[in-house]
Amino acid sequence: MRRFVILGHKAAIQPNFSLNDLPGGAGRMDVLCRAIGAAFFLSHDLRRDVEVTLLLQNQVEVKFVGDRIRHLNPDERSTAALIKHALEKIGNTDDGQVESTPGVYVGRNDISAVLDRLYQFGAHPIVLHEDGTPISSFSFPDDPAFFLSDHIDFTREEEQVLADLPRLSLGKTALHTSQCITIVHHYLDQQQRDEREDLVLCHKVWGDPKALLIKGLLEDFGIPVNLVRQAPPSVYPMAVDGMAEVRLMVRARDLARAREVIADYFEPPVSE
Numbered sequence: 001m002r003r004f005v006i007l008g009h010k011a012a013i014q015p016n017f018s019l020n021d022l023p024g025g026a027g028r029m030d031v032l033c034r035a036i037g038a039a040f041f042l043s044h045d046l047r048r049d050v051e052v053t054l055l056l057q058n059q060v061e062v063k064f065v066g067d068r069i070r071h072l073n074p075d076e077r078s079t080a081a082l083i084k085h086a087l088e089k090i091g092n093t094d095d096g097q098v099e100s101t102p103g104v105y106v107g108r109n110d111i112s113a114v115l116d117r118l119y120q121f122g123a124h125p126i127v128l129h130e131d132g133t134p135i136s137s138f139s140f141p142d143d144p145a146f147f148l149s150d151h152i153d154f155t156r157e158e159e160q161v162l163a164d165l166p167r168l169s170l171g172k173t174a175l176h177t178s179q180c181i182t183i184v185h186h187y188l189d190q191q192q193r194d195e196r197e198d199l200v201l202c203h204k205v206w207g208d209p210k211a212l213l214i215k216g217l218l219e220d221f222g223i224p225v226n227l228v229r230q231a232p233p234s235v236y237p238m239a240v241d242g243m244a245e246v247r248l249m250v251r252a253r254d255l256a257r258a259r260e261v262i263a264d265y266f267e268p269p270v271s272e
């Protein structure tokens with residue numbers, strides 16, 4: 001599951017805003033609707049493993065749950081209509097949440113309570129911020145929950161609540177909220193593909209020391225390597241001086257580059 005929590009500082013919390021004036025009278029509701037689009041929509045499809053929480057003025061929460069959502073369309077106006085309808089329903093509840101349309105839940109809440117609930121679900125909150133750890137060296141946890149602000153920076157109070165969370169940067173340039181979501185999806189999609197991708201044989205060596213040396217070199221070139229020992233050294237029948245064969249496995253798309261690096265620094269790589 002990927003979760004996004006978006007803090008809408010000026011967004012309307014009463015349903016009497018006009019769908020014709022989302023940037024103005026509705027308090028930049030257009031920013032939030034674009035973010036929802038970026039979080040859920042693929043070309044001709046919808047991401048079902050996504051949840052988006054809009055926290056409006058730190059008072060009202062409107063949550064969109066991908067595997068239940070209905071009536072969500074790519075245009076911002078119809079998304080705003082779902083939010084408007086949710087705000088109409090909130091009058092019926094003092095606490096707790098109501099499902100205003102399938103997959104859209106509304107209730108009163110603040111940032112601390114949203115954070116607590118994420119922890120209860122076993123999610124791992126992360127703040128998206130220009131001054132965080134660069135995405136290239138960030139290690140994503142399972143079930144990440146990304147906190148983003150709208151067109152305005154996080155307030156001092158929000159910064160305090162979020163102070164202990166890891167910070168992820170997508171670069172020093174301030175991007176739009178929806179753009180950040182698209183980039184995060186791209187990285188996580190890539191990571192999922194990598195995990196599923198079959199590895200291919202790149203080289204075979206005898207013994208761990210040399211295998212680890214080559215692995216370190218390839219990783220310096222940004223090529224991840226898995227070492228596969230053909231059998232534990234104690235049972236391997238062809239052990240040479242107590243050493244077993246070690247296979248260096250890489251992603252198919254890294255194969256040509258990995259073989260070049262090994263040839264440049266060590267020896268012509270062995271294949272099957």
Ligand SMILES: C[S@@+](CC[C@H](N)C(=O)[O-])C[C@H]1O[C@@H](n2cnc3c(N)ncnc32)[C@H](O)[C@@H]1O
Pocket residue numbers: 127128129130131147148149150151152153154168169170171172173174175176177180
């Ligand atoms: C439009 S920005 C907020 C205002 C922005 N700081 C400015 O000076 O205009 C919206 C949100 O997207 C996220 N964001 C924007 N650029 C980012 C970046 N380069 N890296 C990580 N997060 C970013 C942050 O959560 C930020 O609060």
